[in-house]
Amino acid sequence: EIVLKQSPATLSLSPGERATLSCRASQSVSSYLAWYQQKPGQAPRLLIYDASNRVTGIPARFSGGGSGTDFTLTISSLEPEDFAVYYCQQRRDWPPFTFGPGTTVEIK
């Protein structure tokens, strides 16, 4: 089973700042990695698929990069609605599809 680790666990930033979230896989997942955003009491929302492809309707301030074992999600300038938990998820080797433990982006 491919294990995903996310860092940091919590990121404390102010609106307007740049957020960089990391996801590291226990073995190569090629580019088969997705990112999700989840706000309290809501279902997750798919932001990025296949490492760097933004889903239709997702703002351009969200971008994904990386391949192999190391990936990043960047939010170029945080808006108030971006404070949430972010999960990465791989589809390279399944079952199971696995998620990382999440990074909480909180208001500083």
Added chain:
Amino acid sequence: QVQLVESGGGVVQPGRSLRLSCAASGFTFSNYAMHWVRQAPGKGLEWVAIVSYDIDNKYYADSVKGRFTISRDNSKNTVYLQMNSLITDDTAVYYCAKDYYDNTVGAFDSWGQGTLVTVSS
């Protein structure tokens, strides 16, 4: 637009069974694989099961294999999760999710609101 509506959650004793349903609308249901993903209170996301678009293939997380069964009825645009021999660790919000891809599988682009399953004596 895509809508997924889960039902069937509730409080159940350990060892008992429960059946979740997810009614889909707003897309061609029979073209996409469907998943169940769960989230224990205050915890992260755990993928549970997938059923292929044509019902022929089903896969499960090890934690539920042999106890849970995923199925779908393409004539009713509905996916199900039959949960047997429930244990306290199965307590979670259960989401049904549509797969993003139509020619492969593995990302979840639409989610239901979730249904809470509580296993407790």
